[in-house]
Amino acid sequence: MAIVATTQPTSTSLIGSSPGVRARKLADQVATVVLWLMASSIILLLALFIVYMFYLGARYLTPSFIFGMPAETSAGGGVGPEIYNSFYILILTLIFTVPISTAAGVYLQEYARPGRFRELVVFSAESLATIPSIVMGLFGLLVFVYLFKWKFTALGGALTLTLLNLPALMRVTQEALKSVPDTYREASMGMGATRWQTVVNVVLPSAIGRMTTGIVLIAGRIFGETAALIFTAGLSVSTNAPYDLNPFHTAETLAVHLWYTHTESIVPDVDRIGNGSALVLLIMVLVFNVVARVGGRALSKRLTGRPT
């Protein structure tokens, strides 16, 4: 085949010294530096944030603050029950959210054929996802507090948070399942496995790593949620505090307490409680993140023979 050579360089030199080549190389180097700086700035921002939070709050992290009871009017209150309630409501919420969202995600990704019902499920989930948390909180107030006459309860708060986080976690499940190669499904079903056996034995174990990541992100949101909990789980801790297991008792979380002390409370040491609570909240999120990832990796290794 004849080559029409009009763009070939006339020089046979391999040294890129022509102005065009130099300009392109310079642009490439500049881009590399700029992109690196942008990426590093994320690390820097997080580091600055954490350092600043420690600077503001570290001195308040005494045992009496972390484990003590909150005070209504005087200085020196602690956040013991609030820390406990944050975990309690998180776990309650996950108990409801994870099975439902996993099942719905599995249905949509593995079972549903395109059609009316599937569209309706997706539409409902997307609509749920767009509802602001304060509106969801008011809905929880109407249903759980007034209609069911539960008053302010940990359960009402957890159910409200379930509604709030269900769509996101369903999406996470769906994306995680989508990332599992079809060749696994073919191999499994090609040996005579049913769709259910394939999902349980191959697809879900392969997706567990990504699903853990999704749950960690959702957990961070649950720890930080206030608007949906103010009218459902309440602004005070149970009379059985600090460690009350009854889901029908009121349960103020740390994030709600942080908001409450800054807006409504009359205690004199607002800054102490605010900065201390913020730091504790940050540490809780980071610790939960690490624990969930380590746990997820261990589970993944057990199920798949090596970490993902």
Place this chain on the structure above:
Amino acid sequence: MIEAAPPISTKEKITARDVDIYYGAFHAIKSANLKMAENSVTALIGPSGCGKSTFLRSLNRMHDLTPGARVTGEILLDGTNIYGADADPVVIRHRIGMVFQRPNPFPKTIFENVVYGPKIHGETNQTKLHELCERSLKQAALWEEVKDRLDRSALDLSGGQQQRLCIARVLAVNPEVILMDEPASALDPIATSKIEDLIGELKSQYTVVIVTHSMQQAARISDTTAFFHLGEIVEVGTTNQIFTNPREKRTEDYITGRFG
């Protein structure tokens, strides 16, 4: 030079009768008829897009998993139509196993990969599972290479080892027929020759149907060859006859490299 093929069993294991396959409006296979004899290797050859893989996948109802795919006609396994009203794909795929083009071990340990099939079919006895694992890996000529690391991830194996693992995984469910869709196309020559040797040994116990784009491979390992072109089976014959004395002009053009 192609050696004279040993006498082949004449008992038909799988028979395709007037099989048509559609993807939506696309007519991928046009009234295919093919008899695949027991304990023999049948090779399906033809240029890319000729429908040989499509046809292979109809033999254990893998098209059930593809939305929009439709199969008409009859495929008889020991005389019973696998597309019959009361035929269960789960049972069919237990009796007719499949090895795919790209090695697709599960992200599990080597042991868990091999015993996956027996486990889903209800075998729980650990001793039995370990016996099955060893037997299947030995049959797939992989045992010596992996016997000390059965608890390691299958994904750490080389491509050729992974493909033999996938064969062992199919053998562990003890199927009667093994379908292979270009099982060596993603492998290097040494791994390929190991797979080919393995297929030669498997046919004493199993019926093998293999799709291959390599005519040399078809000539080396198969007893019967079917040539596919544009969705039709152009010619079927003993491998020896197809490669030395093709009846059809299109077959001759293909095997002599005039198109493909």
